[in-house]
Amino acid sequence: MNKNAYLEGSAIPSSLTEAQWQSAVVATLASLNDKPGALLPILHEIQGQLGYVPPESIELIAKALNQSSAEIYGVISFYHQFRTTPVGAHQVEICRAESCQSMGGRALEAHAKASLGVDYHQTTSDGEVTLEPVYCLGNCACSPSIRIDDQTYARVTPEQFDALMEGLKIRSLEVQNG
Numbered sequence: 300m301n302k303n304a305y306l307e308g309s310a311i312p313s314s315l316t317e318a319q320w321q322s323a324v325v326a327t328l329a330s331l332n333d334k335p336g337a338l339l340p341i342l343h344e345i346q347g348q349l350g351y352v353p354p355e356s357i358e359l360i361a362k363a364l365n366q367s368s369a370e371i372y373g374v375i376s377f378y379h380q381f382r383t384t385p386v387g388a389h390q391v392e393i394c395r396a397e398s399c400q401s402m403g404g405r406a407l408e409a410h411a412k413a414s415l416g417v418d419y420h421q422t423t424s425d426g427e428v429t430l431e432p433v434y435c436l437g438n439c440a441c442s443p444s445i446r447i448d449d450q451t452y453a454r455v456t457p458e459q460f461d462a463l464m465e466g467l468k469i470r471s472l473e474v475q476n477g
Contacts, residue, residue, distance in 0.1 A: 323348045324356045328363040351382040387422040387429040389467050392446040396435040402442035410457040
């Protein structure tokens with residue numbers, strides 16, 4: 300996660316108004332803030348509803364839990380699964396475990412970053428793909444592996460990666476055209 304994400308802020312999802320995301324955050328806080336150790340369930344619930352934890356919500360969470368914004372941000376930035384920016388339509392995860400690295404995973408990783416024009420934890424400019432590292436997809440015998448949304452792909456070469464990304468664009472166009 301970008302350490303400056305909190306300072307840089309985020310764009311609220313275009314599909315939500317400020318009142319809508321605040322309503323979701325306030326409702327979550329009202330339902331969970333009395334639970335012992337409520338912060339993680341609150342963050343999971345907000346991310347589950349909105350797709351990420353808007354930096355704008357951190358102060359609301361801090362006030363509800365009687366903590367500082369820095370404490371809330373510290374928890375968000377500690378756990379890599381929490382995001383402070385919206386994700387793309389598709390999440391692409393590249394396995395960085397030892398087996399995948401020994402079978403060309405690093406070259407695949409470099410190719411993916413160059414091909415998509417993003418680094419890890421970033422989303423392509425068209426909002427289609429968010430690139431994430433993952434530390435084992437459990438597919439070591441077929442390294443290197445990637446996961447696109449919920450589908451795992453084995454023995455992925457840079458050429459296959461490009462073909463898979465092209466397939467995502469075609470599927471997105473098919474969905475848009477109905």
